[in-house]
Every structure is written in C-alpha cells, then in structure tokens.
Amino acid sequence: MGLRRREMAAGVLVFSLLVALTFAFAFDPARLDGRRLMPGALWVTVLFSGMLAVSRTMAAEQEHGTLAALLASPVGPEALFFGKMAGALAWVALVELVAAPVLAALLRVTVDRPALLAGVLALGSVGFVGAATLVAAVSLQARGGEVLMPVLLVPLAVPATLAAVEAMGAVLQGEGAGALGVWVRVLVAYDVLMVALPPALFRFLWEG
Amino acid sequence: MMDEPTPAGSAGRSGRFQGPWELGPALALVAACLYLALVWVPNERTMGVVSRIFYVHVASAWSAFVAFAVTAVAGAVYLARRDWRWDLWAAASAEVGVVFTTAVLVTGPLWARPVWNVWWTWDPRLTTTLVLWFLYVGYLALRQAVEDEDRRARLAAVYGLVAFLDVPVVYQSTRWWRTIHPQVLGPGSGGVAPEMLLTLAVCAAAFLALYAVLWRLAVRVGALERRARQAQEELVA
C-alpha cells in the first residue's frame, strides 16, 4: 500500500528541506545553540509532512471508488487502518531520514548518539501517525476536511509533540537515562493509545 | 412518516423547558456560591483577595471535566445503540463544556497575574485546559462541517472518545514538563480552612447544577433545530 504515492515523494521531500531552511533563517544558528533548535525543527517537519502524507493517501481513496471496495473486502477495517498507517509511517521515516541530517548540518549540530535519536523519533512518529490516520479518516468526510484536519490533530498530538521534542533535546544535550526515561514513558503510553484505539473505532467511520 | 422509530415529537420530552423557574435551584446555588466566595470566606493568607476567584475557577474546571466525560460516554452509547438522542446529549454536553472551559481559561489569568506576576504560564493544568479547549472546539467544528446526521454522529462520537482518552496523557506529559501550579488539595498542600472547603463544595455543587440546566437547554435547542430541519425536509419532499 505504501508504493502508490510516488507523485507525492518529491513534493514532501522538498517541503521538509524548506522547513529546515525556515528554521535556520528564523533562529540564527550562529547565535543560538543549534541543539536547542533541532528537536523543534525536526518535529515540525515530521508534523507537517506526516499530516500532508496521511491526508493525501486518505483523500486519494475517497476520490476513487477504492474505499468501498477496500471495505467490502474480506479484510476488516482494522487492516485498512494498519495499511494506511504503515504506508504513512514508512513515508514519515523516509522524511526523517532526509530531514535529520540536513537539519543537523544547517543548525550545526553534531549528533553523538544517532541511534538513540532515531529511536526516540520512531517512538514519537508511531503514535503521531496513528492519531493522524484516524483524524484524516474522520476529517476528510467533512466539508473543508483539509483545513479541519490540523485543527483536530494538533491538540490530539500534544503528548507526542511534547515528549518527542523533550526526549530529543535530552538526547542532544547528552542527558542521562533518567530525564529521557520519563519522556519515553509518555511516548510509549501515547503509542499504545493511538495504535490500539483507532483500529477498534475505524469501523464506525464508514457505514453510512 | 412510516417506520420512524423515534418520532420527532419525543425530542421534546427529554429536554422540555418548564419555564424560567427551572433555573431556580441552580441560580440559588450560584448566588450562595458567590456570597460564600466573595463575602463570607476569609482571604487566603499569602494571596489575599484574588484567592477568591479560585472557587469559581476550580468549580468551572470540574464541571467542564464532567461535561466532557458525559460527551465521551454518550458518544460511546450512541455508537452501540444508534439512537440519535445520545448524539444530541453528547453534543449539548460538549457545548456547555466548552463554555466552562472558557471560564476556566479566563479566570485563570485573572488570578495568575497578581499572584504569579504573569497572565499566562505553561503550567500543566493551564496547558491541559487549553488543549482541552482546542480539542472540544475542534469537536464542535467537526460537527458543523458534516451535513448528514448519522455520519456527523458517528464521526463526532469517535473523535470525542479519542479526545477524552487523550486527556490523561496530555495531563501527564505537561505535568512532567513543568509544575508550578498550586497543589491545593493534593499531597503537600498546607491546611485548608474548613470555611474554604465548604465554599468550594457549595461552588462545585452550584456549577454542576448550572451545567445540568445549561445542558438541558442545549438539548432542547438541538432537538428543536432537528425538528425544524425535518419539517423543512418534509415540506420540500
């Protein structure tokens, strides 16, 4: 399911680079500590590109007759949720893979523990993409859904935003396991919530 | 109309407005709350006169939370039963909840300015309340943006449920983020005078009663709107 979005690939990648540029311009990395800017910049990139990707793939299903056929198939709506989520997650991972080194370079940050940073970013992305998939499915059935989506999603994603940014900050500042552990716990709790709840609720979204 | 399981007329029964005296008990309680909070209760030692706003602030917050809990539960019942009245009850509760949340967000800064010397701080409870406000303003915006009644009810119920379950995580994350909010009733709080407890209890009761009355009115309005819409559709058909 993740292979159908070649058309979007270029657009979102360029977009993530533009976010990086904007952050570099807005907060002069020569005077400000880049390690303080990077978590926020990276998360904003994830937030926007994730939102764009999820809403595009969901809207594509609704424009064509594919949604009805997906729902009429022997696989349950849960599978549809997980398929959409997996596709978007793969996409977000790709964006992160590109955006993280670019941001680090532009903001003059040397990442000492890249694996740890990637882990934290992954934990944050899972819950966020889960929530985004559900919200996209909800909001795109409404008038002006593309505008409604961020209005519904950003408040819902507050725990992921907060915990991911703080945890990435802790990693970049070289803080110990204690400070990191708290945020990892929030991220795990949020991931569990946003991966367990939407598939159970997904079937209610499309039966009328 | 044939095969109409819930005739439009029954909408009135659940929320029929009996007249202004229905507001009586709630208004009496609110008056009692205001008297106790503004006149009777002694000033808090360090915060002085501004501490009196605290009773209204906390009572509004509790009512708002009750309102959103009702929205989540009514939404879940709707998904199970598909009776439009549960959706109406959920929506009405969210509307009133947003009003109370707004009250919390207005009274908070009024108190914070003299005490903390800032209008706004990113304290966990304030932040959570703000997120709560965004979540349910979003809930209402979603309802506005869906034409079809059944679809609106389903989408709103799903979002209301997820939003409500998200709140504890929001609270926990903002709590770890920073904590400077006074823990009035939590562990580590100093002694609270019995007068203060009594005032808080009366105010909580008053705001819950106010919630109930406003909720009934909102339900009534929603039911009438629905009836008007149906009558219009029948005329067109």
Next chain:
Amino acid sequence: MIEVRRLVKRLGGRAVLRGLDLAVAAGQCVAVAGPNGAGKTTLLRVMAGLVAPDRGEVWVLGEPVHRGARAWRRHLGWVGHEPALYDQLSAAENLRFWARWSGVELPAGRLQELLEQCGLDWAADEPVATFSRGMRQRLELARALLGKPRVLLLDEPFNALDRQGRAWLAQLLQARKGEGCALVVVTHRPEELAGLADCLALLEGGRLWFPEGSDGKAPTPAPRPAAWRT
C-alpha cells in the same frame, strides 16, 4: 444466497428504504431499477455491508451481514459507481494489489486469463491513468471477479461500456450465473439486462415492486423481458 428482510434505512432524516424484502437464490439474477434518488445504490451498499440498516436484516450465504460476520465477504464481488482502481498502477499491478489485499492466490496464468477475459492483455502494463472509461470498467469487472465470487453486487455496470462492451459484460455475467452465482444488478436501463435477469424489481417509495406480481420473492421461472416496463 441473499436474503433481505424488513429493511429500513433513513438518510438525513428521510426514510429511503421502508421495510424492504428481497430474496435471491443461487444462479439467479435480479435487476433493480427505479427513479433517481429512489435508494438503489443505498440498497446495494446495505447488502454489501457498507452501510448499516436502521432496522431489518441482510443475510448472505447464511451469515448475518451486519453483525460482524466477515467470512461471506470472501465470496462477494462488488462493483460500485466508480471503479476501485489506482491510477498510478498498471492494470496487472491493480489486480495483483487487490488479490493480495483480499487474500486471493493470483498465479501468473490466472492473471493472464483475467486480463484476456476483459480484453486488456495488450495494456497489462499501462498505468490505469491512461485508460478510457470503458477500459477501466472492464478492468473493474476483472477485479470484482478475482476471488471467483458467489455473490455479485453491481451498480450500473453497463454505464461506461460501449455496445461491444455491454455484450461482453452480459455474456460474462451469464457465465457466472450459470456457475451458480447470485447477482443483483442496479440499473436505470433494465432492457440492458434482458435475457440475463430472471426478475425485475422496481424500487419506489422505499419498497421493491415486482411487476410480475410476486410476493417479494424473486420468481424462479424467468419472466420474459418483453413484459418489462421501465
């Protein structure tokens, strides 16, 4: 195979289906016609389990459609208003995707057979975006027939097809019918189903009317298309 009992469905406060009954046996084809907005598509969507009824029941292959049962869907072929195809994928990729999604084995031979059947073997690797409406509709039918369905629910399947395509489709459906498949075809031009449908049902006022004067069951001896009114 398909049984619809006392079906009630309201949309936006208006009762579209008002206590509707229908039974379709194996190897039978029912054509559902009716004025625009009568609820033909809604009826089909309820039967496919895409829309929950307000009252009444739908049973397909002995399973209650709206109580969480899903096994029957393995035997359902669905063709909606819009073809369920992905523009960026080629014809063959579309079929492969849908086979994988529905858990249907699709060896190369079977894929080739399906593509030939719908006359698109020459365009197998072209992206669907370049297809004409008729080609899409042919591919859509191949998609619906992927899992060798025993129940086919089709919404205006003849619409996008030219005369040759319509003849092809009628023949295709006739063959499925001969193999014991139950068909419900929504159409605004029932004459297209002459010779294929055993029974015409008119959807009007939220109920099905059988011009042949049956009691809600589709009559088994096929009434002659000549008697049809539209």
